[in-house]
Amino acid sequence: MRLLILGGTNFVGRATALEALARGHEVTCLARGTKGSPPDGARHVVADRTRPGAYDEVAGERWDAVIDVATQPGQVRSALVALAGSTDRWLHVSTISVYADHSVEGADETAELLEPLAADEMGSMEDYGHAKVACERAVTAALGTERSLLARAGLIGGPGDLSGRTGxxxxxxxxxxxxxxxxxxxxxxxxxxALIDVRDLAAWLVHSAEARTTGAFDVIANAxxxxxxxxxxxxxxxxxxxxxxxxxxxxxxxxxxxxxxxxxxxxxxxxEDSPGLAGRPTSRALAAGLVPRxxxxxxxxxxxxxxxxxxxxxxxxxxxxxxxxxxxxxxxxxxxxxxxxxxxx
Incomplete structure (x- = not known):
């Protein structure tokens, strides 16, 4: 496959690029590169997604899948305008923070979501879940549910986690x-x-691109x-x-x-947050090939x-x-x- 990763130089994006390369795929990473470089073997297109023309170098190419880790809705919307017609599938790394209520253990992907953020950028981390809902809405509006995957990840950890929550x-x-x-x-x-290893999330994203998996999935592990x-x-x-x-x-x-x-x-x-953050079932993601370590x-x-x-x-x-x-x-x-x-x- 020809994969375009919007990111690819830091944590989730880089782990996904490494996994795709290990599986023999052709990988292009579009990123500023201010937090690092893509893994060896990946093509690096240096671009700032906040600027006009950020996708010009890759918009004319055909991609089997685009994988995006962005949080800012404006960046997701501009990417979709430029690239939705150039790819078969779009995989967006979202979050279980999109859900409106985290007090109910066992709630699944059909649970009520927060209101989407209207702005192109978050004002603070208080807007995080709302921003990701806006990103999801933009993806499904542009490609429909039949061409998109929403990976609603729980806490992502593993080597490279700069937040300190894993370490x-x-x-x-x-x-x-x-x-x-x-x-x-x-x-x-x-x-x-609950903690999902970034390497297992990456492996599942690449597997999902290969399998043409679509829909919304809660991707958590080790609850x-x-x-x-x-x-x-x-x-x-x-x-x-x-x-x-x-x-x-x-x-x-x-x-x-x-x-x-x-x-x-x-x-x-x-x-008030613990049950829903760590108690969501992973049955859909497991059935779709997720293998947590x-x-x-x-x-x-x-x-x-x-x-x-x-x-x-x-x-x-x-x-x-x-x-x-x-x-x-x-x-x-x-x-x-x-x-x-x-x-x-």
Whole structure:
């Protein structure tokens, strides 16, 4: 196949280009290249999608499939204007954040979506789900459901994840900040998580292009309670020190953030979002060829990727914050303000 990847130099796009090349396909990546280069063997068309004429070099060619990872609706719309007539199929990497309600476990691809963003660009990450809905609408309006695939991915992780959501926990368990090897963890019985390896998403996208798969798919993997995810991360890291458990109220009082970012405990989210983010069925994607690898393999590979860093990419607690919070948690152990106790291995 001749594949055009709009992107191809960073994370999902690059992993998809690598997978397509490994399968023997001809790959062209259209991207600015400011975050890296396409893999060896791929043709790189340098273009800025915010500028007129961005697609001129590739618009006159015929493509078996176009794969787009864009989030800005204006970029998707301009690409479709230029390229919809030049390809048989269009695969858009979307997100489960398009859904209006994340409180219901088991909701599938027919669930209600957010209102689409009217603007061409997001004003902030608060617009993320709305922007992706607008991207989806543009794709299906231009090519119909019979020529398009919407890959509504859950949390995407693996080597190359700069957000730190994949790497923080195996890294922290491998690099405790305290003298006795203690690690602070959130305890929230209602919190679930799910993580699909970027390499498995890429493999499924290329397979779907080959198989001419169409429709909307929730593409998630390794759904489990957060406690199980942390247990796998701890095992991968070989951690044998104490685990200091703290609850949501205590974390809020100590200004520890959810999900990702500085001074956070990554992957921990509140009960209003957890069921729908991690509890959506993957039956349609599995039936269409998705083959997720075990979580332990992803976390081990990410730990190796993060091995030489003093702090994992993008998220979590610094060593100083970790020591401060572990000490604070232990100060209230055994009182009415107990954050959850200290558990030995």
């Amino acid at each position: 923080y926990w195996p890294w922290r368990f491998a690099h405790p900040a305290t003298d006795d090897g203690s690690v602070l963890v959130p305890v929230d019985a209602g919190c679930r998580t 489990a309670p957060l406690a199980e995810h942390l247990a796998v991360a701890r095992e991968v890291a070989g951690h044998s020190g104490p685990v200091v458990e703290v609850g949501p109220e205590w974390l809020e009082q100590h200004e520890v953030g959810q999900w990702y970012g500085p001074r956070s405990l990554p992957l921990w989210v509140g009960p 075990p979580l332990a393999e992803t976390l081990a590979d990410v730990l190796a990727w993060e091995a030489d860093r003093d702090q994992p990419h993008g998220a979590g607690l610094t060593d100083e914050e970790e020591r401060e919070l572990v000490a604070a948690a232990r100060e209230v152990r055994g009182t009415s303000e107990s954050p959850g106790g200290t558990k030995a291995p």
